[in-house]
Amino acid sequence: MPKQSPIIAPSILAADFARLGEDTAAALAAGADWVHFDVMDNHYVPNLTIGPMVLASLRKYGITAPIDVHLMVKPVDRIVPDFAKAGASLISFHPEASEHIDRTLGLIRESGCQAGLVFNPATPLDHLDYVMDKLDMILIMSVNPGFGGQKFIPGTLDKLRQARERIEASGRAIRLEVDGGVTADNIGAIAAAGADTFVAGSAIFHAKDYAAEIAAMRKAIG
Numbered sequence: 304m305p306k307q308s309p310i311i312a313p314s315i316l317a318a319d320f321a322r323l324g325e326d327t328a329a330a331l332a333a334g335a336d337w338v339h340f341d342v343m344d345n346h347y348v349p350n351l352t353i354g355p356m357v358l359a360s361l362r363k364y365g366i367t368a369p370i371d372v373h374l375m376v377k378p379v380d381r382i383v384p385d386f387a388k389a390g391a392s393l394i395s396f397h398p399e400a401s402e403h404i405d406r407t408l409g410l411i412r413e414s415g416c417q418a419g420l421v422f423n424p425a426t427p428l429d430h431l432d433y434v435m436d437k438l439d440m441i442l443i444m445s446v447n448p449g450f451g452g453q454k455f456i457p458g459t460l461d462k463l464r465q466a467r468e469r470i471e472a473s474g475r476a477i478r479l480e481v482d483g484g485v486t487a488d489n490i491g492a493i494a495a496a497g498a499d500t501f502v503a504g505s506a507i508f509h510a511k512d513y514a515a516e517i518a519a520m521r522k523a524i525g
């Protein structure tokens with residue numbers, strides 16, 4: 304299965320929440336492909352962010368690009384239908400946060416969304432063993448979840464290679480996403496390790512020129 308075309312997904316955690324619609328639209332106009340939507344519950348992770356109502360507002364504002372929802376919440380299942388109704392395209396969750404991983408993946412797909420499983424830096428990939436056929440994306444965290452603006456953990460590169468091998472062996476078109484500390488300086492090495500979907504918050508939203516930053520990332524991906 305050849306690697307899929309690169310996707311750049313700005314994490315709106317680093318956007319200006321007072322003008323979220325405008326800032327999200329600006330990142331897309333600057334060349335981003337998806338919107339990465341970080342949901343934190345002050346329980347599974349020690350931070351509190353945004354939920355389905357904010358996602359619905361982005362859709363109402365006119366954001367039509369795929370919205371990639373990263374759930375850092377526990378429990379997972381009861382919030383899935385609300386995100387699907389609000390307009391999520393893809394919903395990912397952490398195996399530690401779900402009592403029944405297979406059931407949660409089924410619930411996401413039945414709700415009409417694509418499904419992803421997220422791996423923290425110290426979470427082994429073994430959770431993939433019996434669910435590859437139900438996955439549209441694997442998300443490898445390159446920082447511990449909860450906050451933007453952290454430094455990329457270098458050991459992630461090895462984990463990306465291992466995840467890429469599993470995807471190749473499955474023969475399925477599963478995206479391999481990376482999230483945390485991604486910049487134009489390290490994105491080349493991250494792509495070489497096997498990622499095809501790149502989340503970047505601070506690097507894009509804290510840049511003076513979003514388009515220049517995204518272009519630099521695409522150039523480094525090659």
Ligand SMILES: O=C(CO)[C@@H](O)[C@H](O)COP(=O)(O)O
Pocket residue numbers: 314316317339341373446447448449450451452453482483484485502503504505506
């Ligand atoms: O999910 C998370 C953090 O938990 C990420 O999406 C970060 O928000 C990425 O931000 P940067 O490291 O790119 O600033």
